[in-house]
Amino acid sequence: MKIIIIGAGKVGYNLAENLSKSNHNVIIIDRNYAALSKAEENLEVLCIKGSGVSTGILMEAGVDTTDLLIAVTGSDEVNMVCCLTAKKLGVKSTVARIRDYEYAHELLLLKEELGLDLVINPEQAAADEIANVLNFSSAINVENFAKGRVKMIEIRVTEDMPIMGMCLKDMGSKFDSSILIGVVIRNEEVIVPNGNFIISENDKLYIIGQPSHLYNFCKVFGKVPLKIKNVMILGGGRIAVYLSKLLTEMGMKVKVIEIDREKCIQLSELIPEALIINGDGTDEELLRSENIDEMDAFISMTGMDEENMMAALIAKQNGAKKVIAKVSRLNYMSIIKNLGIDSLISPKQITSNQILKYVRGNNVESLYRIIEGQAEITEIIAEPGSKILNTKLKKLELPKDTIIATIVRKNEVVIPHGNDIIKAGDRVIVISKNKNISSLDEVAAGS
Amino acid sequence: MNFRVVLKALGMLLVCESLLMMLSLAVAVYYQGPDIISFSLSILITGVVGVPLSYIKAGKKIMYARDGFAIVALGWILLSFFGSLPYVISGVIPSFVESFFEAASGFTTTSASVLTHIEDLPKGILFWRSFTHWAGGMGVIVLTLAMLPSLGSGTVQMLKAEYPGPNPEKLVPQVKETAKILYRIYLAFTVLEVIMLKFAGLPLYDAIIHTFGTVGTGGASNMNASVGAYNNINAEVIITIFTFMCGANFTLYYQMLKGDLKAPFKDEEFRFYLGVIIASIVLITINLYGDVFNSLRESLRHSSFQVVTVMTTTGFATTDYNNWGMFSKIILFILMFIGGCAGSTGGALKSIRVLLLLRVAKRELLQIMHPKAVYTVKLRNKTVDEKTISEILGFFFMYMLIFITAVLVISLDNMDWATTTTAVAATLGNIGPGFGIVGPMGNYSTFSDLGKIVLSLCMIIGRLEIYPILLLGIPSFWKKTNL
Numbered sequence: 001m002k003i004i005i006i007g008a009g010k011v012g013y014n015l016a017e018n019l020s021k022s023n024h025n026v027i028i029i030d031r032n033y034a035a036l037s038k039a040e041e042n043l044e045v046l047c048i049k050g051s052g053v054s055t056g057i058l059m060e061a062g063v064d065t066t067d068l069l070i071a072v073t074g075s076d077e078v079n080m081v082c083c084l085t086a087k088k089l090g091v092k093s094t095v096a097r098i099r100d101y102e103y104a105h106e107l108l109l110l111k112e113e114l115g116l117d118l119v120i121n122p123e124q125a126a127a128d129e130i131a132n133v134l135n136f137s138s139a140i141n142v143e144n145f146a147k148g149r150v151k152m153i154e155i156r157v158t159e160d161m162p163i164m165g166m167c168l169k170d171m172g173s174k175f176d177s178s179i180l181i182g183v184v185i186r187n188e189e190v191i192v193p194n195g196n197f198i199i200s201e202n203d204k205l206y207i208i209g210q211p212s213h214l215y216n217f218c219k220v221f222g223k224v225p226l227k228i229k230n231v232m233i234l235g236g237g238r239i240a241v242y243l244s245k246l247l248t249e250m251g252m253k254v255k256v257i258e259i260d261r262e263k264c265i266q267l268s269e270l271i272p273e274a275l276i277i278n279g280d281g282t283d284e285e286l287l288r289s290e291n292i293d294e295m296d297a298f299i300s301m302t303g304m305d306e307e308n309m310m311a312a313l314i315a316k317q318n319g320a321k322k323v324i325a326k327v328s329r330l331n332y333m334s335i336i337k338n339l340g341i342d343s344l345i346s347p348k349q350i351t352s353n354q355i356l357k358y359v360r361g362n363n364v365e366s367l368y369r370i371i372e373g374q375a376e377i378t379e380i381i382a383e384p385g386s387k388i389l390n391t392k393l394k395k396l397e398l399p400k401d402t403i404i405a406t407i408v409r410k411n412e413v414v415i416p417h418g419n420d421i422i423k424a425g426d427r428v429i430v431i432s433k434n435k436n437i438s439s440l441d442e443v444a445a446g447s
Numbered sequence: 448m449n450f451r452v453v454l455k456a457l458g459m460l461l462v463c464e465s466l467l468m469m470l471s472l473a474v475a476v477y478y479q480g481p482d483i484i485s486f487s488l489s490i491l492i493t494g495v496v497g498v499p500l501s502y503i504k505a506g507k508k509i510m511y512a513r514d515g516f517a518i519v520a521l522g523w524i525l526l527s528f529f530g531s532l533p534y535v536i537s538g539v540i541p542s543f544v545e546s547f548f549e550a551a552s553g554f555t556t557t558s559a560s561v562l563t564h565i566e567d568l569p570k571g572i573l574f575w576r577s578f579t580h581w582a583g584g585m586g587v588i589v590l591t592l593a594m595l596p597s598l599g600s601g602t603v604q605m606l607k608a609e610y611p612g613p614n615p616e617k618l619v620p621q622v623k624e625t626a627k628i629l630y631r632i633y634l635a636f637t638v639l640e641v642i643m644l645k646f647a648g649l650p651l652y653d654a655i656i657h658t659f660g661t662v663g664t665g666g667a668s669n670m671n672a673s674v675g676a677y678n679n680i681n682a683e684v685i686i687t688i689f690t691f692m693c694g695a696n697f698t699l700y701y702q703m704l705k706g707d708l709k710a711p712f713k714d715e716e717f718r719f720y721l722g723v724i725i726a727s728i729v730l731i732t733i734n735l736y737g738d739v740f741n742s743l744r745e746s747l748r749h750s751s752f753q754v755v756t757v758m759t760t761t762g763f764a765t766t767d768y769n770n771w772g773m774f775s776k777i778i779l780f781i782l783m784f785i786g787g788c789a790g791s792t793g794g795a796l797k798s799i800r801v802l803l804l805l806r807v808a809k810r811e812l813l814q815i816m817h818p819k820a821v822y823t824v825k826l827r828n829k830t831v832d833e834k835t836i837s838e839i840l841g842f843f844f845m846y847m848l849i850f851i852t853a854v855l856v857i858s859l860d861n862m863d864w865a866t867t868t869t870a871v872a873a874t875l876g877n878i879g880p881g882f883g884i885v886g887p888m889g890n891y892s893t894f895s896d897l898g899k900i901v902l903s904l905c906m907i908i909g910r911l912e913i914y915p916i917l918l919l920g921i922p923s924f925w926k927k928t929n930l
Contacts, residue, residue, distance in 0.1 A: 025620045033832055041512070041603065046620045049829070 006052030007073035008035040014352045052082040064090040071096045093117040122347035127242035138223035146408040157203045163221045169195035179209030182431045190374040192401040228296040234281035235302035248273040257281040293319035301326035360438040375433045384424040394418030401433035456518045458500025463591045465493040475571025482569040485537035493529045515604025520915035527551040551903040553579030555910035558666035558879035561892040577659035584663025584792035593626035612789020647681040661689045664792045666762030675765040694759030694787035720798040727754045731775045758782045760794040762879025764887030794877030874902045875909040
């Protein structure tokens with residue numbers, strides 16, 4: 001597929017990296033020479049210097065023979081105009097990043113008028129994700145599949161959990177098998193475990209199942225999800241606005257700390273439900289006087305990664321129960337993971353994941369990537385006519401490190417065994433390591 | 448430096464070279480020449496060194512700029528080293544220094560030769576000499592990239608170090624695909640020219656040899672008198688046209704294939720290249736008419752052939768231009784420095800750099816008239832950024848510096864003015880023949896061993912555009928951790 005990416009910033013670069021690795025022809029357009037030369041030197045992409053709004057530049061990039069144009073510059077307006085121009089010049093589909101909440105309400109209208117095929121609002125998506133995590137507070141991360149009927153949670157194994165030292169095949173006797181441990185991360189390495197796998201301390205488990213079963217699982221193994229009532233948010237950016245709205249709808253109380261007075265006034269207009277505090281969030285005294293120790297959750301999301309880290313650590317030390325920090329620079333992720341912050345949220349990564357999912361094709365319903373795509377969890381709808389249908393799973397010779405984790409048929413959720421079969425219309429959740437999957441036939445093709 | 452990746456890439460390069468030698472072996476077997484054994488041995492030695500190296504596990508598959516430069520610089524020296532084996536083993540050139548000179552001259556498409564009686568040599572050896580032109584013209588690294596499995600990310604660094612011209616332009620996002628497309632166009636030119644030369648009346652073997660010399664802008668012939676030996680005007684015209692085409696940027700042909708048939712004429716570098724050639728032909732023809740040749744037709748025939756062959760840094764000859772007037776000779780000498788276009792198989796400074804240098808010079812003058820004015824240098828309607836400009840200025844200085852240093856060393860051999868300066872200009876610019884003793888009918892055998900080594904290095908430095916080879920001389924370049 002031929003893909004043009006406009007904007008070589010963090011998201012653009014990340015997308016280009018992932019797309020070029022899965023053998024797409026990627027062309028990047030940016031006005032910034034330094035950003036372009038970074039991409040040129042490290043990636044297998046074609047770079048064009050210039051403005052993505054310009055017809056000449058778009059024609060030079062061969063927009064008329066392009067399948068997909070992704071506009072991820074810093075400006076919403078530029079992104080929209082790029083997509084509009086490109087569509088007129090004959091590109092097949094367009095994706096734009098639009099993040100301003102002023103536009104958020106008119107998205108449907110904009111989408112239709114500008115001929116956009118996908119609009120991405122990273123801040124909205126990040127807010128959704130944070131709300132998800134808060135809903136299931138013992139997890140580091142929560143991901144929805146099959147429209148929320150199946151969830152996947154990420155849990156870090158600690159010393160006090162009885163699950164430690166247990167062999168996976170023995171777990172069935174202690175616990176009914178309606179959940180599945182799909183992926184384990186041990187020392188930054190991704191493992192797709194089999195029955196003989198023994199869980200040890202500091203492993204991160206990715207567990208898939210129905211929400212109620214997952215809740216039970218956590219209860220049995222000593223990580224009772226806590227009901228979150230009070231949330232403190234540091235930094236009044238766009239995510240804070242989206243998130244405050246979501247959380248108040250869910251019945252939580254929200255406190256927002258923002259250093260800029262003007263912004264505070266704006267915030268108080270936008271989210272009257274929340275308590276807005278004008279002050280410096282990295283000031284321990286202020287946090288204490290605002291009862292940080294009483295907070296069930298503390299979320300730091302200022303524009304500075306470093307500040308977010310520090311604030312999160314201060315909050316954790318002062319007794320906040322669950323601490324979440326926003327990280328923009330993806331290369332920080334691996335360092336920060338061991339610092340003791342409960343969850344990390346990266347809007348940039350969420351954006352790339354959404355776009356990658358879109359590129360993967362119509363059948364892919366959701367896509368979740370673990371450690372820069374080392375393992376992927378893909379939700380695919382089984383099409384009629386697929387080779388894999390109506391065959392017992394044990395007869396399908398699946399490729400190495402690929403498992404069919406869950407089958408969702410109407411309202412029934414099955415953690416499949418050898419005798420189960422996939423029928424047309426099922427939502428199938430597949431876990432694969434080091435392999436991109438965009439259709440079920442690819443799963444069977446490995447045999 | 449990431450030594451593992453560098454060694455692995457060098458291994459792959461040598462594997463590629465031994466594959467290239469196999470074709471020469473096939474030619475030697477076909478003619479049942481005395482050189483069969485020498486090729487078999489060379490292939491064996493190159494393979495024995497190359498294959499184990501290519502199996503090295505490259506720990507992290509990341510290549511940085513310095514690794515790419517190291518691969519290209521060491522690669523070309525190794526290529527010339529192993530490429531000289533057939534000459535030494537077969538005994539055609541007994542001295543190793545002279546064999547290295549001949550091999551370097553082949554790969555860098557210079558065609559400066561130490562051989563005195565070319566017609567008597569085995570066919571396989573002559574084929575190898577020309578075939579190295581063909582492989583070196585488009586780039587051996589590019590060939591390796593196209594033929595062998597990928598070395599992971601950062602292969603663009605290797606392309607960058609070998610690419611003739613300031614900034615490499617990829618045709619498609621993938622380096623490997625770009626390399627393949629370039630070679631496809633190149634191969635098409637090769638086949639087309641062989642067929643046309645055959646129709647013009649050359650024997651098939653001679654047609655192939657001259658085609659390799661033409662498309663690689665190399666210039667080695669299997670005749671002592673070069674193309675002049677055939678006295679065949681059709682063949683001359685065909686060779687002139689193909690050298691001209693191969694001295695232009697191959698990106699233009701890709702654009703033409705994509706449907707933009709006017710692409711060359713929209714390109715400023717191509718127009719400059721064409722303009723310089725036409726102006727030189729006109730001036731030399733006027734200078735020659737009545738002085739050297741009696742008919743206008745003969746003047747035009749020889750001037751056009753020589754101008755194109757020198758400007759594209761090929762180095763064929765139809766006549767001994769040592770006998771021409773001083774004005775014509777100096778024009779040819781200047782052309783030796785300008786060279787072909789970026790992204791072509793030609794050498795020397797490259798038209799695009801000369802064009803930009805002229806524009807920078809104009810800007811400097813305007814700047815004096817209006818000290819506060821802001822001027823940007825433009826090319827193809829796009830602003831050329833200051834970094835590229837300073838790189839080009841730096842490159843020009845380095846080129847001249849190398850030229851002067853080499854002339855100084857060569858002067859130890861105590862030759863005349865013309866021979867000393869043009870020998871360096873012709874090797875540094877990958878042209879081949881110069882004036883005086885090294886003229887089109889002469890050769891380089893009279894230089895001392897030191898002179899030959901310096902000239903061999905000049906050829907490689909010129910082909911790789913100076914920086915890679917010079918970097919090898921900087922001690923910190925070799926450290927694992929650069930400080």
